[in-house]
Amino acid sequence: MTTKKTVRIAMNGVTGRMGYRQHLVRSILAIREQGGVDLGDGSVIWPEPVLVGRREHALREIARQHGLDPETDVTTDLDAVLADDSIDIYFDSQITLTREAAIKRAIAAGKHIYTEKPTATSLDGALALARLAKDAGVKHGVVQDKLFLPGLRKLKRLIDGGFFGRILSVRGEFGYWVFEGDWQPAQRPSWNYRSEDGGGIVVDMFPHWEYVLHELFGRVETVQALTATHVPQRWDEQGKPYQATADDAAYGIFQLEGGIVAQINSSWSVRVNRDELVEFQVDGTEGSAVAGLRNCRVQHRSATPKPVWNPDLPATEVFREQWQEVPDNGEFDNGFKAQWELFLRHVVLDEPYTWDLLAGARGVQLAELGLASSSDGRRLTVPELSL
CATH class of the missing domain: 3.30.360.10 (Dihydrodipicolinate Reductase; domain 2)
Incomplete structure (x- = not known):
């Protein structure tokens, strides 16, 4: 019998093109369709997305299209979802101007961070996020697809x-x-x-x-x-x-x-x-x-x-x-999905992971x-x- 290690992910920005197509559909939902991230010991990492955004009707429609619960798996209240102890990871694919403030709130709430880039609008802001995450002891990753x-x-x-x-x-x-x-x-x-x-x-x-x-x-x-x-x-x-x-x-x-x-x-x-x-x-x-x-x-x-x-x-x-x-000479999976799987393994198993907020700051x-x-x-x- 397969044991599921459930990881709940607040996904902010999935009504946008990149957040919806690459991160939700082709990554998180694709991982669920394959049965989770196989850990090779009879257990899998099972991601559970919670869709976050400003347009509730759009979020509910996405949830209905993909077999998620439009009542429990959708929210427009970021503070409420960050206060939820069952949420493990905060993911951000919003427009750049709103990203830095949201990630700061997520770090303060003790969530692990996975985010699109650029991570901030300035180098000072990007370095501040990396320092906050380090001080808070949360795991953090930046998309480098x-x-x-x-x-x-x-x-x-x-x-x-x-x-x-x-x-x-x-x-x-x-x-x-x-x-x-x-x-x-x-x-x-x-x-x-x-x-x-x-x-x-x-x-x-x-x-x-x-x-x-x-x-x-x-x-x-x-x-x-x-x-x-x-x-x-x-x-x-x-x-x-x-x-x-x-x-x-x-x-x-x-x-x-x-x-x-x-x-x-x-x-x-x-x-x-x-x-x-x-x-x-x-x-x-x-x-x-x-x-x-x-x-x-x-x-x-x-x-x-x-x-x-x-x-x-x-x-x-x-x-x-x-x-x-x-x-x-091998099979190549979707790049976004491949990196998501590595980050999930990093969060659950503490496996090494180098594409962090400091790497994101270098890009900024x-x-x-x-x-x-x-x-x-x-x-x-x-x-x-x-x-």
């Missing part, structure tokens, strides 16, 4: 196996065209394009780039960035025009420990001419790789062709065909310095953080 993508897991396998030799550089391209909202609905909410509401591609994406670079290649030591608002007018969810006050594109150069140089372009104003919405090319002395969300291709030193520059003749080589696909720091670099027009040092 891209580390669990199949393409980046294959890339990590290549790095660990020494495929690249000495890594020289990383070049990343992320983005797609987000419709302005006038003649086609925008794929992202309008607050993303208002700095006064916590929007901007730097605060959204630089925290991602920090943990990807840090975990795969080494700590970011300097940043030089140029931001732009390429599309100055957009239309909101009600079809009303508004001025975009936040950056919708950022062009960054990051120097990493060991001398690796990373260049990453991030844009919501670019049309896609690549295989996936994000791709990273890594070049080393012994080989190169191009990794996306799911796929990864390599070209070893011994199989590198000899291109010759001749602008007077058309190219006769199909360069993409000269690369080799890296096999899966890089975004803050990226914006300052663009404003000042100079390269900035990224100090190492500690509590």
Whole structure:
């Protein structure tokens, strides 16, 4: 007979796109559908979500759609749910402006913390959360989902196996065209394009780039960035025009420990001419790789062709065909779900877990310095953080 170790989770922000699709449906509910997190000893971790938010009717509808109780598993009273001793974890996927205050309340209530990023609107705020959680003795984690993508897991396998030799550089391209909202609905909410509401591609994406670079290649030591608002007018969810006050594109150069140089372009104003919405090319002395969300291709030193520059003749080589696909060699689960399972094991079994609020603060720091670099027009040092 299976023993259930029940963990109750207050999930705040599940009416939003990310909170609903990736965290509730594809993570917590998917874990329940598979029978819980199997601990291998005849017991499982069984997550029980309590949906928290401001729109009660929307929360109740979500609960009804997914077999939850719209009476007992839904609340608009955050203080009440934090005062409930049966709640073990507080999860936050609200808009950034409201996150810091809510997490502070959850820490004060003694709840373990799992949160989307950025964790706060400033480095001081992000570090304060990490210190509060440490002092309170609660466990804490920050979503760093891209580390669990199949393409980046294959890339990590290549790095660990020494495929690249000495890594020289990383070049990343992320983005797609987000419709302005006038003649086609925008794929992202309008607050993303208002700095006064916590929007901007730097605060959204630089925290991602920090943990990807840090975990795969080494700590970011300097940043030089140029931001732009390429599309100055957009239309909101009600079809009303508004001025975009936040950056919708950022062009960054990051120097990493060991001398690796990373260049990453991030844009919501670019049309896609690549295989996936994000791709990273890594070049080393012994080989190169191009990794996306799911796929990864390599070209070893011994199989590198000899291109010759001749602008007077058309190219006769199909360069993409000269690369080799890296096999899966395993099954890759949804990245959000995989990290949720690790955090649940951390809470229940006290297993090691490194993606905490201090790691989240590094992401906020890089975004803050990226914006300052663009404003000042100079390269900035990224100090190492500690509590």
